[in-house]
Amino acid sequence: MTHWHLECSACGHTEPGDARASVCPACGQPYLVRYDTPFPPREDITSRWDMWRYSAVLPIGEFESPVSLGEGLTPLHDVPALAEELGVARVWVKDEGINPTGSFKARGMSAAVTRARALNVAGLVTPTAGNAGAALAAYGAAAGVPVRVYAPRTTPSPILGTIEALGAELELVDGHIGDAGRQARAFAAESGWFDASTLREPYRIEGKKTMGIELAEQLGWRLPTHIVYPTGGGTGLIGMWKVFGEMCEGGWIDPTLPLPRMIVAQADGCAPIVRAHAAGADRAEPWVNPETHASGLRVPGPLGDRLILRAVRDSGGDAAAVSEMAIRDATRRLATITGVDAAPEGGCALAVAEALANAGRLPADAEVVIFNTGTGASYRY
Numbered sequence: 001m002t003h004w005h006l007e008c009s010a011c012g013h014t015e016p017g018d019a020r021a022s023v024c025p026a027c028g029q030p031y032l033v034r035y036d037t038p039f040p041p042r043e044d045i046t047s048r049w050d051m052w053r054y055s056a057v058l059p060i061g062e063f064e065s066p067v068s069l070g071e072g073l074t075p076l077h078d079v080p081a082l083a084e085e086l087g088v089a090r091v092w093v094k095d096e097g098i099n100p101t102g103s104f105k106a107r108g109m110s111a112a113v114t115r116a117r118a119l120n121v122a123g124l125v126t127p128t129a130g131n132a133g134a135a136l137a138a139y140g141a142a143a144g145v146p147v148r149v150y151a152p153r154t155t156p157s158p159i160l161g162t163i164e165a166l167g168a169e170l171e172l173v174d175g176h177i178g179d180a181g182r183q184a185r186a187f188a189a190e191s192g193w194f195d196a197s198t199l200r201e202p203y204r205i206e207g208k209k210t211m212g213i214e215l216a217e218q219l220g221w222r223l224p225t226h227i228v229y230p231t232g233g234g235t236g237l238i239g240m241w242k243v244f245g246e247m248c249e250g251g252w253i254d255p256t257l258p259l260p261r262m263i264v265a266q267a268d269g270c271a272p273i274v275r276a277h278a279a280g281a282d283r284a285e286p287w288v289n290p291e292t293h294a295s296g297l298r299v300p301g302p303l304g305d306r307l308i309l310r311a312v313r314d315s316g317g318d319a320a321a322v323s324e325m326a327i328r329d330a331t332r333r334l335a336t337i338t339g340v341d342a343a344p345e346g347g348c349a350l351a352v353a354e355a356l357a358n359a360g361r362l363p364a365d366a367e368v369v370i371f372n373t374g375t376g377a378s379y380r381y
Contacts (some may be wrong), residue, residue: 001016002016002017002059002061003017003034003035003036003242004017004033004034004035004036004059005017005033005034005242006031006032006033006034006202007032007033007034008024008026008027008029008030008032008222009024009029009030009031009032009306009307010024010027010029010240010306011024011026011027011029012293013025013026013027017030017033017059018071018120020119020194021201021202021301022195022200022201023199023200028185029303029306030199030200030202030303030304030307031202031204032202032205032207033059033202033203034247035057035188038056038250039057039246039247039249039250039251039252040056040250041250041251042098042194042221042251042252044056044057046219048054049070049073050068050070050071050072050073051068051072051073051107051110051207051210051214052066052068052072052110052182053072053073053206054317057213057243057246058111058206058210058249058369059111059115059176059203059206060206061118064113064118064184065143065150066110066111067110067113067114067117067139067142067143068110069100069106069110069138069142069154070100070144070164071099071107071110071207072099072101072106072210072211072214072368073214074094074095074096074099074214075094075095075098075245075365076093076095076214076215076218076219076369077092077093077094077095077338077339077340078090078091078092078093079092079093079337081089081334081337082337082338082350083368085354086153086353086354086357086362086368087357087362087364088357088362088363088364088365088366088367088368089358089364089366089368090224090364090367090368091352091353091368091369091370092224092311092367092368092369092370093338093340093346093370093371093372094211094215094369094370094371094372095336095340095345095367095372096211096371096372096373096374097234097340097341097342097343097372097373097374097375097376098375099313100135100138101131101134101135101137101138101162101166102131102162102347102374102378103131103135103296103343103373104131104208104236104371104373104374104376105131105132105134105135105136105374106135106138106139107207107208107210107211108132108135108203108204108205108207108208108235108239108367109135109136109138109139109204109207110139110205111203111204111206111207112124112136112139112196112201112204112207113135113136113140113142113143113145113196114143114153114203115203115215115325116194116196116201117143117144117145118291119194121145121193121194122146122191122192122193122194123145123146123147123148123186123191123193123194123299124136124140124145124146124147124148124193125147125148125149125150125184125187125191125193125194125195125196126149126150126184126195126196127149127150127151127173127177127180127181127183127184127197127245128149128150128151128155128163128177128180129151129152129155129177129232129295129296129297129298129299130151130155130156130159130160130295130296130378131159131200131296131373131374131378133149133150133155133159133163133168133170133259134159134162134163134166134378135153135290136149136168136254137149137162137163137167137168138166140166140167140168140267141166141167141168143251143259145243146168146169146193147167147168148168148169148170148171148184148187148193149163149168149169149170149171149180149217149359150171150173150180150183150187150280150296151163151171151172151173152172152173152174152175152176152177152179153172153173153174153300154237154295155271156295156296158377158378158379158380159295159378160172162223162378171183173244176290176298177298177299177300177301178286178299178300184197185197185200188348189275194292197302197303197305198233198234198235198299198302198303199233199235199238199302199303200302200303200308204235204239205235205238205239205242206239207239208235208236208238208239208240209239209240209242209243209246210239210243211236211239211240211371212239212240212241212243212244212247213243213247213252215227215240215369216252216253218274221252221253222253222254222257222365223244223253223259224260224368224369225258225260225261225365225366225367226260226261226263226295226317226362226366226367226368226369227240227260227261227262227263227368227369227371228265228349228350228352228353228368228369228370228371229262229264229265229296229349229371230265230266230294230296230297230310230345230346230371231264231265231266231273231297231302231319232233232294232296232297232298232345232375233238233299233302233303233304234264234273234301234302234304234305234307234308235262235304236354236371236373237262237264237308237311237352238304238311239309240262241259241262241314241315244259244260245259256322259300259315259319260315261315261316261318262265262312262315262316262371263312263317263320263352263353263356264277264308264312264316264317264319264320265319265320265321265322265349265351265352265353266297266319266320266321266348267297267298267321267323267324267327267348268292268321268323268324268350269290269291269298269323269324270287270290270291270292270297270298270299270300270306270320271290272284272285272286272287272300272301272302272319273288273305273309273312273319274297274319274321275287275309275310276305277309277312277313277318278318278319280311281309282306282310283305283306283309284301284302284308284309285301286301287301288300288332292324292327292344293324293327293328293344293379294327294343294344294345294347294348296343296345296373296374297344297348298350299343302342307354307363318356318361319349320352320355320356320361321352322348322351322355324371326346326351326355327344327347327348327351328347329347329351330347330348330350330351330354331343331344331346331347331348331350331376332347332351333347333350334346334347334370335376340372341372341375341376341377342372342376343372343373343375343376343378343379344376344379345372345373345374346370346371346372346373346374349370349371353368
């Protein structure tokens with residue numbers, strides 16, 4: 001028996017926790033994992049030195065072992081020089097680039113593949129802008145589950161090389177991740193393999209939410225005032241906002257204190273969430289002809305648009321997009337100021353923080369966490 005069930009994020013339709021579920025059959029929206037037992041005390045954190053130290057609040061059975069490669073527990077760097085530059089009280093950089101295969105995607109895929117193995121899937125397929133495919137290839141190899149990845153031809157070649165080196169089948173696609181997604185879904189329907197696309201399975205969010213738990217633990221069980229998150233598919237932002245609520249209910253953090261304001265960072269050439277937020281919309285229209293060298297942000301129509309916009313709205317957050325030149329400049333400065341080998345997505349987060357600070361949209365007493373979601377090494381070729 002599982003201790004969770006799946007609940008549609010839009011219409012409330014439910015499925016049991018052991019269902020091999022994709023999106024809601026009633027409305028096509030993503031499922032969220034909901035737990036049937038009370039949120040356990042913080043004392044249930046284990047001594048493991050990876051994200052599965054939080055297994056008490058993750059979807060894993062009592063007698064199961066996770067598919068793990070040492071993901072999570074990434075550093076949180078206090079950077080006074082950036083705080084001074086932005087004119088705010090504190091700035092930290094959360095460096096997800098040291099995860100297995102070089103990005104935060106390892107967290108989500110560890111959780112997704114753990115559940116997929118338990119459900120005895122025949123294989124796993126995903127479209128990718130790069131990092132998700134590399135992570136799925138790695139965790140599929142660790143679990144002994146075959147993997148096929150559909151990636152745009154424009155994906156950085158080091159990431160494509162990683163996918164192939166880890167034994168996955170790689171299919172290159174003309175176009176963007178939306179085009180890759182259509183081919184991946186067609187293959188899943190034809191083959192019976194499980195579609196591990198962003199938000200087309202419910203467990204990647206649960207892995208990503210561990211970033212939020214880690215932030216709280218690293219800051220002495222309190223949270224920053226603002227989180228700037230580079231947003232493509234948005235599972236990391238959705239997962240953190242979900243777990244902040246869970247931790248409040250479970251007493252892991254003080255429920256009387258305000259939660260962080262969630263800030264979406266996107267590129268000018270692909271900013272569907274920023275456009276929707278500015279219009280006060282509750283969903284995002286797909287972006288035509290998405291263009292940015294930050295490949296993880298080149299997601300023209302995220303399935304989780306409603307959940308992202310809801311988190312921004314409910315947190316009193318913000319959303320902004322910046323130019324390619326601003327992203328390149330901020331990526332270089334993030335690396336040279338902090339020593340973090342920043343990916344352009346991390347550079348985008350810094351550039352957006354700077355733009356908001358300059359516009360007076362970050363207060364002087366703000367305590368800001370900027371996420372670098374991957375390693376810059378994946379983009380150098």
